[in-house]
Amino acid sequence: MTTQTTPSVRQARPQPPNVIRVGLSRGALELRQFFRERDAVVFTFSLPVVMLVLLAGIFNDTIPDTGVKASQVFAASMIAAGIMSTTFVSLGTGIAQDREDGTLKRLRGTPTPMTSYFIGKVLMVLVVSFAEVIVLLALGKVMFDLQMPSDAGKWLTFGWVFLLGVIGCALLGIAISSVPRSAKSASAVIMLPFIGLQFVSGVLFNPIKELPSPMVEIGSFFPLKWMAQGFRSVFLPDSMTFQEVAGSWEPGRTALVLVAWCVGGLVLCLLTFRWKNSRQG
Amino acid sequence: MTETAVHVRGLSKRYGGTPVVDGLDLDIAHGEVFALLGPNGAGKTTTVEILEGYRDRDAGTVAVLGEDPGKAGRDWRSRIGIVSQTATDASELTVREVVTHFAANYPRHRDPETVIEQVGLGEHAKKRVGRLSGGQRRRVDVALGIIGDPELLFLDEPTTGFDPEARVKFWQLIRQLSAEGTTILLTTHYLDEVEALANRVAVIARGRLKTIGEPETLGGRATAGAVVSWREDGRLMERETTNPDQFVAELVGKSGGHVPGLSVQRPSLEDVYLQLIGTSEDLDTTPELRKETA
Numbered sequence A: 001m002t003t004q005t006t007p008s009v010r011q012a013r014p015q016p017p018n019v020i021r022v023g024l025s026r027g028a029l030e031l032r033q034f035f036r037e038r039d040a041v042v043f044t045f046s047l048p049v050v051m052l053v054l055l056a057g058i059f060n061d062t063i064p065d066t067g068v069k070a071s072q073v074f075a076a077s078m079i080a081a082g083i084m085s086t087t088f089v090s091l092g093t094g095i096a097q098d099r100e101d102g103t104l105k106r107l108r109g110t111p112t113p114m115t116s117y118f119i120g121k122v123l124m125v126l127v128v129s130f131a132e133v134i135v136l137l138a139l140g141k142v143m144f145d146l147q148m149p150s151d152a153g154k155w156l157t158f159g160w161v162f163l164l165g166v167i168g169c170a171l172l173g174i175a176i177s178s179v180p181r182s183a184k185s186a187s188a189v190i191m192l193p194f195i196g197l198q199f200v201s202g203v204l205f206n207p208i209k210e211l212p213s214p215m216v217e218i219g220s221f222f223p224l225k226w227m228a229q230g231f232r233s234v235f236l237p238d239s240m241t242f243q244e245v246a247g248s249w250e251p252g253r254t255a256l257v258l259v260a261w262c263v264g265g266l267v268l269c270l271l272t273f274r275w276k277n278s279r280q281g
Numbered sequence B: 001m002t003e004t005a006v007h008v009r010g011l012s013k014r015y016g017g018t019p020v021v022d023g024l025d026l027d028i029a030h031g032e033v034f035a036l037l038g039p040n041g042a043g044k045t046t047t048v049e050i051l052e053g054y055r056d057r058d059a060g061t062v063a064v065l066g067e068d069p070g071k072a073g074r075d076w077r078s079r080i081g082i083v084s085q086t087a088t089d090a091s092e093l094t095v096r097e098v099v100t101h102f103a104a105n106y107p108r109h110r111d112p113e114t115v116i117e118q119v120g121l122g123e124h125a126k127k128r129v130g131r132l133s134g135g136q137r138r139r140v141d142v143a144l145g146i147i148g149d150p151e152l153l154f155l156d157e158p159t160t161g162f163d164p165e166a167r168v169k170f171w172q173l174i175r176q177l178s179a180e181g182t183t184i185l186l187t188t189h190y191l192d193e194v195e196a197l198a199n200r201v202a203v204i205a206r207g208r209l210k211t212i213g214e215p216e217t218l219g220g221r222a223t224a225g226a227v228v229s230w231r232e233d234g235r236l237m238e239r240e241t242t243n244p245d246q247f248v249a250e251l252v253g254k255s256g257g258h259v260p261g262l263s264v265q266r267p268s269l270e271d272v273y274l275q276l277i278g279t280s281e282d283l284d285t286t287p288e289l290r291k292e293t294a
Helices: A019-034 A036-057 A070-101 A103-108 A114-144 A152-176 A183-200 A213-221 A223-235 A240-243 A251-272 B043-051 B075-080 B095-103 B111-120 B134-146 B165-179 B192-196 B215-220 B244-256 B271-280 B287-294
Strands: B006-015 B018-028 B032-037 B059-064 B081-082 B152-156 B183-187 B201-205 B208-213 B226-232 B235-241 B263-265
Touching: A019 A036, A019 A114, A019 A152, A019 B095, A036 A070, A036 A114, A070 A103, A070 A114, A070 A152, A070 A183, A070 A223, A103 A114, A114 A152, A114 B059, A152 A183, A152 A223, A152 A251, A152 B095, A152 B287, A183 A213, A213 A223, A223 A251, B006 B043, B018 B043, B018 B201, B018 B208, B032 B043, B032 B192, B043 B059, B043 B183, B075 B081, B081 B134, B095 B134, B095 B183, B111 B134, B134 B152, B134 B165, B165 B183, B165 B192, B183 B192, B192 B271, B208 B215, B208 B271, B215 B271, B226 B244, B235 B244
Parallel strands: B032 B183, B032 B201, B081 B152, B152 B183
Antiparallel strands: B006 B018, B006 B059, B201 B208, B226 B235, B226 B263
């Protein structure tokens, strides 16, 4: 269509730029915006850090017969909440905001492919989550004696729990961004499941096996419980498995649930994603 | 170029049973500056958003640059530019960052620095968009609308919130774009903007086309009756006539050369416009318009 012989085209236009390239430049832009927006940095980046400092500061007794301190359990589990914050919370509120302030509308009026928009979001979330985990690990090590494993296998576990957790929670975040009616209500709508899940997933309350079983069942349905369990398996000695519901680290089931959330989350996003908010008609 | 830039036949759109656009026909030629004029709620923005590909239509045929906007893809979107109402995005980015970023999304684009200068934001290039005034914010929208070197530019009430100086500068920019061959579809409820910019104007009310033509001759303006007024024996005299030239010549002849206080008034665009939309009983729903044209 874009040859010089087509009468409606003023002159031949070259091909639009590559989807990946536009996605990369959107990723850079998203990151810049994230770290410049003080609310976002405080709300999604610093909150897990503050909670870790408070909780691990309060509960630092040694768990009998293990030599492990409660603060170490918090430090390992809080990594999962940190990732959920920089993925689920950050995308849930961020996309609701993009829908309301005209970001998505503007993109739809330009040759920017929507795939590039999502590539940009994923890149932003990966970098921010990585930074969040580094901060939490450093804090855990310096303040709460979190032991860095020397075993390569444990770091491999760390890698796949991180990656599957980021993808699964990011997709859930994209899906929940369609729930709030406006950007104003988004943070309330999104904080509720975030805080609630932390109580029933072995983040704010440990050991998880001491929770009433309906709560454990609810927590076990969502990815946060499995991420927290996965990170505990990396940073705590195997003698701590007695505090888990199953009495073991369950790496196979963890991988299965997280992969299921990645697939299910994608389907959920495809079914529910809206370009406009409910008041834009 | 044989085909028109915008071709619309029988366009209709309803919201909850109420027709917002009701059987609209439009043709906009390549290179034209075309204004869509009408009170709030007349269906201007809905019409424009259908042409931009943002909204579905219920009935009618639409071709924008030869394609159906409801089905058109990236290539088509590379050829249009959109300045919508009420965007508040990108507030954490600087003017230069956001303009440069969007430039790279187009297969062919204008130079970002030149565009920033053209919209009068040269000295604010390093400022964050969120810290600009309302009128400056709007000029960022205009910069992003023209950065991809569009063949067709949509401007939805572009000068709302501009001070008079900024408006005149904006008009110059539009004239320049038009001189370079850009087709422009403008919605506005400022009548002076229509007179300053538009080659042709369509007045719509309640989703229907009231009239279409050049601003100078709209609604029979050029040939409508004129009011001749003058002073005679210290009193103000008025006469309506369809042939003011002849009447003035007679007056001059009678008075022997000088007619005190002589003036000839044709209906203004505002008079014609108010008469046109008044017939649709839309005036009572448009307080804003009355305020602005008062």
